[in-house]
Amino acid sequence: MRLQEALDKRERERQTERKQQEVAKVFKVIFFVVIIPLVLGFLVGVLVNVYRFIDSNQIYLKSPVIFQNPVEIKPREVVFFVEVQQVAKVETETTTEAKVCEAFGVENCKIAVAIMKAESGGKVGAFNSNTNGSVDIGLFQINSVHFDKVSCSLQEVATEDGNIACALSIYKTSGWSPWVAFNSGAFKQFVK
Secondary structure, three states: OOHHHHHHHHEEEEHHHHHHHHHHHHHHHHHHHHHHHHHHHHHHHHHHHHHHHHHHOOOOOOOOOOOOOOOOOOOOOOOOOOOOOOOOOOOOHHHHHHHHHHHHHHHHHHHHHHHHHHHHHOOOOEEEEEEOOOOOEOOOOOOOOOOOOOOOOOHHHHOHHHHHHHHHHHHHHHOOOOOHHHHHHHHHOOOO
């Protein structure tokens, strides 16, 4: 009986060994057929996405620097950039025109002088009485509605410098629209 038991035991051990070998074969098949392709597919997907990211963001890997013999190291020249503002020269016929250009600046000089000439003929003492009861005085024919503004009192607009200063003040707040010569286009014949 003992021999039979030993043979039975040996047979069970062989069957267990065979089952373990079959299970190992199944795991090998699963590993090589399923797991490795999944991992490789994942890695390929990651590499493709990395390539797309690098390509879309224009990221370039730096190439190595290659020196030729002999290498010469020179100090850099320091270059200073200086911004130069060019100022256009405006020709003026009178000192009054020069004052107007100085006050209004190069950009507005020609229009300001043309408006002044169209409004008053360039006369400091020009005076005009309007139908609405207001008056226009001086080079730029400053209307009396502006007399309450800073640098636009009657005493100031009656002088050459005061009239120019008041005209500049009005221009800065309202542009050229307060002048009839501008709105009607009459100033254009005086633009040089």
